[in-house]
Amino acid sequence: MASLKSLVKETAIYGMSSIVGRFLNYLLVPLYTAKISAASGGYGDITNMYANVGLLLVLLTFGMETAFFRFANKENENPRAVYSTAVTAVGVVSLAFAGLVLAFLPQLAHLMQYDVHPAYISVMALVVAQDAIQSIPFAFLRYKKRPLRFAALKITFIVLNIALNLLYFVGLPALYATMPHLVESIYDPNVSDADKAGYAFYVNLVCTSIVTLLFLPEWREVSLKTVNWRLLKQMLSYGWPILVLGIAGVINQHGDKIMFPYIATGDDAKEQLAIYGAAVKIAMIMAMITQAFRYAYEPFVFGKSRDKDNKETYSRAMKYFIIFTLLAFLGVVAWLDVLKYIIGEDYWAGLRVVPIVMAAEIMMGVYFNLSFWYKLSDRTIWGAILSGIGCAVLIAVNVIFVPRYSYMACAWGGFAGYGTAMVLSYFIGQHYYPIAYPLKSITFYTLLAAALYGAMLWQPFAEPVRALVFNTLLVVVFMAVIYLKEFHHKKRS
Numbered sequence: 001m002a003s004l005k006s007l008v009k010e011t012a013i014y015g016m017s018s019i020v021g022r023f024l025n026y027l028l029v030p031l032y033t034a035k036i037s038a039a040s041g042g043y044g045d046i047t048n049m050y051a052n053v054g055l056l057l058v059l060l061t062f063g064m065e066t067a068f069f070r071f072a073n074k075e076n077e078n079p080r081a082v083y084s085t086a087v088t089a090v091g092v093v094s095l096a097f098a099g100l101v102l103a104f105l106p107q108l109a110h111l112m113q114y115d116v117h118p119a120y121i122s123v124m125a126l127v128v129a130q131d132a133i134q135s136i137p138f139a140f141l142r143y144k145k146r147p148l149r150f151a152a153l154k155i156t157f158i159v160l161n162i163a164l165n166l167l168y169f170v171g172l173p174a175l176y177a178t179m180p181h182l183v184e185s186i187y188d189p190n191v192s193d194a195d196k197a198g199y200a201f202y203v204n205l206v207c208t209s210i211v212t213l214l215f216l217p218e219w220r221e222v223s224l225k226t227v228n229w230r231l232l233k234q235m236l237s238y239g240w241p242i243l244v245l246g247i248a249g250v251i252n253q254h255g256d257k258i259m260f261p262y263i264a265t266g267d268d269a270k271e272q273l274a275i276y277g278a279a280v281k282i283a284m285i286m287a288m289i290t291q292a293f294r295y296a297y298e299p300f301v302f303g304k305s306r307d308k309d310n311k312e313t314y315s316r317a318m319k320y321f322i323i324f325t326l327l328a329f330l331g332v333v334a335w336l337d338v339l340k341y342i343i344g345e346d347y348w349a350g351l352r353v354v355p356i357v358m359a360a361e362i363m364m365g366v367y368f369n370l371s372f373w374y375k376l377s378d379r380t381i382w383g384a385i386l387s388g389i390g391c392a393v394l395i396a397v398n399v400i401f402v403p404r405y406s407y408m409a410c411a412w413g414g415f416a417g418y419g420t421a422m423v424l425s426y427f428i429g430q431h432y433y434p435i436a437y438p439l440k441s442i443t444f445y446t447l448l449a450a451a452l453y454g455a456m457l458w459q460p461f462a463e464p465v466r467a468l469v470f471n472t473l474l475v476v477v478f479m480a481v482i483y484l485k486e487f488h489h490k491k492r493s
Contacts, residue, residue, distance in 0.1 A: 028165055029281045032200070033344030035169050038278075040193035041270025043347075044261075046200055047277025049120060051257035052112070053128045058246035060094045060132035063239025065139045066375065071235055072143055079143070081226040085235065087136045088227050094129040101125035113261060123201045130208045137218035157211045164203040169196070241380035245371075248387030252394050252417045253364070256402075256410035259395070265403045276407035278343040279350030283357035285332050286325060286365075311435045318369050319438050323482055325362045326449040330478055332358060333456055334471035337464055353411035355453070360411070363418040370425040373433030382428065390421030445482075452478055 036042040064086045072079040101108060102122055109118035141150040172187040180189075191198075251258075260273045332339060333355055340351055367390075374382040394417030401409035429435070452474045461467040 027162055028200075029278060029342050030344065031165060031169050033278050033347050036193050036196050036274075038271050038274045038344070038346045039268075041274055042194045042197040043278060044270035044272075044274035045114075045117070045120065045194075045197040047257050047273055048261060049124055049197075049201065051254035053124055053131075054254045055247065055250045055258065056097075056128045057131055057135070058243065058250050060097055060128065061090055061135050061246075062093070062236075063242030063246065064090050064235065065135050066242045067235040067239035068136060068139050069143060070238060070375070071231065077231070078226065080221065080223065081228050081231060082235075083136065083140050084222045084224065084226045085228050085232050086139075087133070087222045088224065089232055089235075090136055091133050094132040098125050098129040117195070117198065120198060120201050123205050127201075127205050127208050130212050134208075134212060134215060137215050137221075140218060140221070153211055153214060156214065157207050160207040160210060161203060164206065165200065168199040168203065238378070238380060241382075241384040244384035245380070245387040248384070248391035249364075251391045252387070252414060252421070255391070255394055256398050256407075256413055259398055260402065260407070260410065263399055263402050264406065272406050275347050275350040276353065276410060278347040279353050280357055282332070282336070282339050282342055282351070283354045283361065286328060286358045286361035314369075314372065315435055315437050318366070319441055321365060321369060322362070322442050323445050323486070325365055326445055327475070327478060327482070329355075329358050329362065330449055330452055330456075330475045333453060334475050335468065337468060350407065353407065356411040356415055360414040360418045363415070363422045367418060367422040367425055370422065370429055373425075373429035373435070377433050379432060382425075382432075386421050386425050386428070389424060390417040393417045393420045441485075448481060449478065 032043055032046065036046075068082055068086045071077050072082045102125070105118050105122055108121055109115050112121065114120055138150060138153070141147075141153075168187070172183050173189065175183045176187055176189050257273065257277060260276075261269055264272060266272075336351065336354060340348055367386075371383055374380055394413045397413035397416050398409055401413070455474055456471050459467055459470050461470055
């Protein structure tokens with residue numbers, strides 16, 4: 001039980017950096033959607049570019065983050081040598097990538113349909129190269145159990161990012177209106193809505209570069225003398241299925257946004273992508289929870305793999321993860337009429353995807369929990385296979401249905417992809433690494449949440465305030481059931 005308490009404590013700290021950070025980043029969503037109209041497609045560029053960045057980040061880290069945890073926890077390995085080897089490998093690959101992008105920029109801009117804004121590609125290449133390199137020292141901080149420094153660096157980036165975005169989207173326009181001579185050298189008032197996306201990319205480059213400099217203590221831990229080529233070969237062998245798994249995972253999460261400009265029909269493809277990208281931001285509340293859990297859970301699982309009660313602990317962790325994410329799902333749906341103000345009004349048409357995307361995120365979180373059977377048994381090839389199958393399902397749904405149903409097909413594609421990978425991982429995992437998950441309890445909470453969600457959809461109140469009160473009471477019912485089933489009887493006993 002003490003180990004679970006430690007997991008909860010570290011999840012809370014990582015969660016503060018993730019959830020608070022993502023919440024603060026939400027300030028940018030109303031900012032972008034207020035200053036960049038949906039029709040201009042500028043926010044579509046932001047959505048598409050960051051989806052590509054997510055895929056590139058997986059490629060440039062090529063499974064080294066998970067491989068680092070695995071080998072740093074092996075008894076016969078030197079953790080510092082593992083760290084130095086991982087940083088060197090990722091650093092060389094990332095810098096080579098950035099150089100190639102700059103060398104072939106015109107060709108890449110044409111291929112990605114950014115002929116008008118090729119600089120967006122070069123700027124984000126420099127960003128993603130630094131992000132990839134930073135992933136290893138961030139993992140090192142998690143291994144060393146230094147969540148406070150981890151959180152401080154994450155929040156530093158976010159605060160700087162928000163401050164500079166506010167400066168360019170709000171502060172400088174206001175100053176130019178009254179004192180143009182003070183800001184005319186760094187601000188152009190004639191920038192169109194479609195071109196304002198560039199502010200977001202340049203600001204990201206500045207903030208990422210500052211965090212790279214703040215990692216100086218961790219860079220000093222790297223010693224080229226301890227780089228071990230035998231170890232690197234083993235880490236690559238362990239990590240390449242994780243790479244395939246990661247590619248499939250990112251495609252499951254962002255592939256729809258990457259593919260959308262190429263498969264959508266009509267002249268408003270960028271506008272439709274902008275609407276979808278903005279609406280999905282509301283659903284990303286669920287992604288915050290799963291990410292915070294992942295940051296704490298991955299080193300926790302590897303560290304506890306030798307304990308006798310490890311499977312029992314994994315089982316309890318799965319149940320509480322599902323309970324909490326179902327509670328978050330109901331909370332977001334209940335308050336969707338309030339949360340919709342996060343995005344601009346001309347993006348509200350996409351709100352119908354929010355419950356679908358959140359359900360997909362829950363299944364992604366469950367799949368992540370299940371994934372440790374092949375990581376701990378060194379059968380990581382199964383991760384590549386399962387994620388690949390899920391990825392294939394997503395791509396098929398998008399390619400077949402996006403031309404007809406636009407971004408609604410994107411939402412259902414993610415749902416189908418994660419659901420397929422989750423179900424297959426459970427049944428195959430029970431063969432290789434059986435864990436007695438409390439299926440009756442999980443099924444009960446899932447069905448209860450589904451019933452309460454149905455009640456929210458069919459509730460009788462047309463007046464917004466009454467509807468909100470009714471929905472909130474349904475969330476309270478779910479919380480009361482959790483308390484009575486999970487905690488009340490334990491206190492009495």
